[in-house]
Amino acid sequence: MTRCLLAVITLFGLCGIATAQDTPVNFAEHVAPIIFDKCAACHRPDEVGPFSLLTYSDVRKKAKIIQRVTEQRSMPPWHPEHGHGEFRNERRLNDAQIATIKRWVESGMAEGDVAKLPKLPAFPAGWQLGKPDLVVTMDRAFQVPATGRDIYRNFVLPLNLKEDKWVTAVELRPSARSVVHHVLYFLDTTGKSRAKEPKTGQPGFGGAGLQFGARSVGGWAAGRTAEHLPLDLGLHFPKGSDLILASHFHPSGKAEQEKTTVGLYFAKKKPERTHIVFQAPPFFGIAAGINIPAGKKDYKVRAKHKVPVDIELVTIHGHAHYICRTMKAVATLPDGSTKSLISIPKWDFNWQDSYTYKEPVKLPKGTTIDVELTYDNSADNAANPFNPPKQIRWGQQSTDEMGSIIFGCVAANESEVGALRKSSLGLPFKLKQPN
Ligand code: HEC
Structure with a gap:
């Protein structure tokens, strides 16, 4: 009986998908809602996107390349890997949206009924958060x-x-x-x-x-x-x-x-909870011995940070220069379970962004955070500022390297903020021999 029911559900499920795939897609009803919501904020006049995507003809002209950049997930620009930390304002297309764009392009880019076109979102011209202090x-x-x-x-x-x-x-x-x-x-x-x-x-x-x-x-x-x-x-x-x-x-x-x-x-008055920032490795990796031989493809910088009191993590971002390729941070809780805090599989120096968790991430005292950054100093890395590659050490110029993940948090109990602040300083640190 259960099997039979399952078979029926599966069959219905399949039919559902089959019909969805057969329904013709058009700009007004299917594609415009995606583009207006996820692309137009940057792709409009006087914004950072190199061309506007506000009308049927704008989008049609760029259709092939739009299909490509959405399938590659290089647009909209959003670097954290899905499933590794849940962030506010995630700027990402889901699989169905990417498939819709592909079907529209491959089926001849119909315009559809213009009466069904959604309204362009309102892009506020003034202060978005009201009058600043x-x-x-x-x-x-x-x-x-x-x-x-x-x-x-x-x-x-x-x-x-x-x-x-x-x-x-x-x-x-x-x-x-x-x-x-x-x-x-x-x-x-x-x-x-x-x-x-x-x-x-x-x-x-x-x-x-x-x-x-x-x-x-x-x-x-x-x-x-x-x-x-x-x-x-x-x-x-x-x-x-x-x-x-x-x-x-x-x-x-x-x-x-x-x-x-x-x-x-x-803030009207001093906040009741103290925002504490810590880095792993500390000081953008100044003591991590960063010294990357020319041609080295998979150079790793690893760091561990021990959480000294119960904390709630609110924000996270990475910082590195051109040849960094990946960044990740994983928390191992005292009970042995692990939580991925962020993963950036394709670091891009030009898109330094900071991320706020949808809900603060609770990490109990004794949690260990493991950070790993990788660098590619080979000629295969298109972002390499040197051709041919050169040895790259830690330094403040953008053609030098550095790297860390920066965490913003609060103590679960404000009374323990002293210990949290002390550990956030990353002191004392030993200068590691360049490896
Ligand atoms: C946060 C701003 C922003 C958003 C949102 C955004 N773009 Fe872009 N887009 C850019 C910028 C800036 C560039 C120029 C290249 C770069 O700096 O990465 C660009 C470049 C492009 C290009 C040209 C890529 C190339 O290789 O020449 C296409 C196509 C594109 N965007 C399509 C889209 C689509 C489709 C969306 C929505 C699904 C989107 N963009 C959302 C900012 C944005």
Whole structure:
């Protein structure tokens, strides 16, 4: 009887699939909802996508390449592997959506009934999170040439805070969205970066990523929507600190001027729970002995982090330069079970993004987090900045390497935050001999 029932269900199931495959797909009803929801935010005028995908003719013109990039999952850009951590705002097509696009392209790209076309989503022009508590703008524009290599530039924005603040969200508004690819935020309480900022001429100074003595406070990547930290958390911005924007520009074919505006949202009072950030390996791997021989294909950096008290993990992101290929972090709980926290199977230096868990991930005291990063310094790696390959060591230039996974968390019991903070410093560390 059970078998019979199963057979019937299977048969119905198969029929269901068969009909779905036979139904003709058209743009208005089947493809436009996917494109509007998952692509249009970046593929519209003055945005970072290299062409618009807002109309039937836009999409039809690019249909073949759209089929290819969606099947390869290189668009929409989303780097964490599905099933390894559940993140907010996951920018990913499911298998059915990819199949729908493929069928539409292969069946002749019918337009369908335009009356059934969904509305284009509203793309808010103003502040997405409402009026910020503090707005700061670069004092003059940076000239981005029409063509040439990608540019990495650091800009110092004095905040002139008269007292310590806790920042729940940072919203970035580029003036030339089509050329701003991503921006990493750093906080400098030392004034060192401010001293490097030229008073005249092009604003900012060169170099990518890490500023010494500066603390990483998140970032923005094209297409990203600003959001408040979960659990009413705030990042501590001490009085007198400067915000540094480490900006990556991708010339668009047209000369542009970028004068970035940033909005900061403050917590009304000091948050009850303390947001703690730790890295594995610590300090972007400065002590991990990173020294990658020319031609080496599968160079590994491994690190372990012991969780000292019960914690809840809220955010995670990776940082490395060009030749990093993969990143992963796996937690082994005291009961021996494991939880994959993130896996980035194809690291892309140009898409540095940070991820917030849908629900904070609870990790009990005694959990071990194992991090593994791999690097490919061979000529087969299209992202290799050197041709022929050269030995690459740890360093701050983007053609050097570094690497770590950066975790944002809270102590499950705020009373234990002291021990958590101490372990987050990654001290003491032994300088490992370059291997
Ligand atoms: C977060 C912003 C963003 C989203 C969302 C996005 N794209 Fe893109 N897309 C880009 C950028 C930027 C480029 C230029 C290449 C690059 O920087 O990776 C690009 C390039 C492309 C290209 C050209 C690729 C090539 O090899 O020349 C295609 C096709 C494309 N996107 C299609 C899509 C489709 C289809 C979607 C939705 C399913 C989508 N994109 C969603 C930002 C985005």
